[in-house]
Amino acid sequence: MSIKKNNLTIFNSLTRKKEVFEPLHPGFVGIYVCGPTVYGDSHLGHAKSYISFDVVVRYFRYLGYKVRYVQNITDVGHLQSDADEGDDKIQVQARLERLEPMEVVERYTRSYFEDMDALNVLRPDISPRASGHIPEQIEMTQTLLEKGYAYEVNGNVYFSVEKYPAYGKLSGRSLEDIKSGTRVEVAGDKKNPADFALWKKADPEHIMRWKSPWGEGYPGWHLECSCMSSKYLGDTFDIHGGGMENKFPHHECEIAQSEAAHDKPFARYWMHNNMITVDGVKMGKSLGNFVTIKKALQSHSPMEIRFFILGSHYRSTLDFSEDALHGAARGWQRLQKFYQKLANTPSGNGEDDKAFVSVTEQLQQQFTQAMDDDFNTPRVLAALFDFIKQATPLLEKGALSEAVLDKTRLLFKEITQDVLGLTPELNEDSVSDxxxxxxxxxxxxxxxxxxxxxxxxxxxxxxxxxxxxxxxxxxxxxxxxxxxxx
RNA sequence: GGCGACGUACCCAAGUGGCUAAGGGAGAGGUCUGCAAAACCUUUAUUCGCCGGUUCGAAUCCGGCCGUCGCCUCCA
Structure with missing residues (x-):
């Protein structure tokens, strides 16, 4: 399949501007998105993030690209408090639930995929686990030690940010900024407070531990993404995505490690999605103001949630409330009713074909334009409703030929189902009983x-x-x- | 304190120099209907936090102020 002619632009967080997308290898897109740390049920914030990148991947496929989508599962190394101290999140949850850490991981990995499947988020092509890539992480740590970017102290290995002058380029901070902004007094082992752990020594009570050249321990959180992205996508790849809150320090550290280890540029385009807010405040695990996807699905259908999220741009915050979600549900209802009307309208003599083709072409054009402009889904929805308004009278008149109707049906399906991932939920006369x-x-x-x-x-x-x-x-x-x- | 966003109608939300400021929801009026619901049609911001400036022209650029938020600890 050839690539559809278009002019896709992406807002690149690295350069802070919209850039025309040029793949590293023609016809192929490699994309890595930071996945969840599996120690609890996912909430609507996760839904926004993964639905956003789902649409990105779907659009690339619609354009004819072969996409390899890699999204990690973090099941080790993500510590609870400040970057390099405190307990592992998985381990804490394991104690709480009286389970083996890997049982916790399994439980919430399944929960995550259940939720994503429900929301019609396509599975990544590869969902690598951090715990399944310990040798790779040890190897990368060794490389960084050998090249002088890292140092070992008492079984801990840290990356030395001073050795990598570009540290801070993604988040726009200098080492001075970072130093003056440090709010937490960090471990005395570090040469510079901004240094981050590649490998941590395991305390005697730490359950998740692996043998390494520096004794028993576990990998630092940032390392997994560097290892797994390069393993499956190459040292340099097209797109790295994730939540805005991970820009610093997580993504900054990924860049430093990877570029220091490989002497090659890391991701070429960085995409950061914004968050869901509640009364203007970020929905987050630590704040306790989150609504899990499972909870939301008790009172709303999956597509209502999806429609709600697609109604704002991925780089904008989206304010959650029952009112707002209800409004989205009604809009989604209307879209579906039209879908049925379009599907069920019988063909006629074709005298309105010309007008209908014209509004269909307008839809096609507006759709492509909006998506090419940094995946502007709200504008796609607006275009769909504009189309509904113009198409409805023509459908009701019933003077359209079958061929013209079919062509529009196909386009409407491509936009709503293939790219936006909105599958009809109305089940009129479809009760199986x-x-x-x-x-x-x-x-x-x-x-x-x-x-x-x-x-x-x-x-x-x-x-x-x-x-x-x-x-x-x-x-x-x-x-x-x-x-x-x- | 440092870095970075944002502030558009009752709610959600596009729009970043120029036709009448998208779209959805809610509200109002109407068509249809025994009523209702659904569907469909019409309608709802002389105005984009405030004050200056640049410009023939600004929601859109610049400066100041006010307000909200994110990151700098874990977080999609």
Whole structure:
């Protein structure tokens, strides 16, 4: 498949401007996104991040690129408090749940994928685990020691930021800034407070430990991403994504390690998504103001959540509230109704084809323009609703040829389902329970007779009672239809 | 204290120099309907936190002020 002609621009955090995307290898995109640390259920903030990058990957595929999408699972080395002290998050959770650390990892990795599957986030091509790449991390640490970028103290190995002059280029900080901004007094082992751990010595009570040339220990958090990205994508690759809060220090450290070890540029484009806020404050694990995806799915459908998130740009914050989510749900409902209308409209004599083709082409153009402009999904949604407004009267007139209808159906599906990942959830007449269908049909027939006899009281009673049980009845000019409440 | 964002209608949210400031929700009016719901149509910011400046022209650029937030500890 050839690449669609386009002019995709991406806001590169490294240069702080939008740049035309040029892949390292023609027709191929390598992308690495920081994955979750699996010590708890994912929340809506994770949903925003991974839905955003899901759409990025989907759009590249839509354009015809072969994409390799790598997203790590952090199951070791992520410490609880300041960068290089405190307990491992997984281990803390393991104590809490009285489980083996790897049971915790397994439980929340599954939970994460359950949630992502529900939200129609495509699985990464590779989901490498930090604990499965200990030899690679030891090897990289050795390389950095040999090249003089790192030093060992008492079984700990630290990266020396002074040896890597470009440290700070992503986050726009100088070593001076970092020094003056340090709020936490850090371990006395370090030569410079800004130095970060490549390898940590394991205390006797530390469970997750591996043998290394420096004694038993475990890898520093930043190291896994450097190792696994280069292993699967090469020392230099196209895109590195992640949450804005990881710009410093995590991504800064990744760059330093990788470029020092490989003497090659690391990721060429850095993409950072912004967060979900609640009353203007970041939704985060430590603040306790988060809503887990599982919780949100109790009262909202997966696509409502997805639609809500796509309604703001990935680099903008998105303020969460029940009102805002409800608003999104209604909009998504309307989009689906139109989808049904488009699917079910019978063809006609084709006299409106010209006008319809014109609004379809406009949609195509607006879609490409919006996505090419740093994946502007809110503008895509706006274009879709503009299209709905213009297309509806033409559909209702019924003078469109089958060929023209099909072409538009395909485009609409490509935009909404293939790229935005919004799959219809309306299941009108699609209840699989044959017996239940039959019973409902009988009840509706009964109600029709009452309506003919103008027994409005009974007719309305039946309608209300069915509604209470999630069966919605509507009397349309074409007859009574029913559907399950979504 | 350092680094960096943001402030657009009742809510969510696009727009970063120039036609009438997208879109969704909510509200209002209407078509349809026994009623309802759904759907559809119409409508709702002379104005973009405030004050100056640059410009023929600014929500959009510059300066100041006010406010909110993120990172500098773990966080998507």
């Amino acid at each position: 044959v017996e239940l269908n039959a019973v409902i049909e009988v009840i509706i027939g009964l109600r029709q007779r009452m309506r003919r006899e103008k027994n409005w009281e009974m007719a309305d009673y039946i309608r209300d009672e069915l509604a209470r049980r999630g069966i919605i009845i509507r009397d349309t000019p074409e007859g009574t239809v029913w559907e399950r409440q979504v």
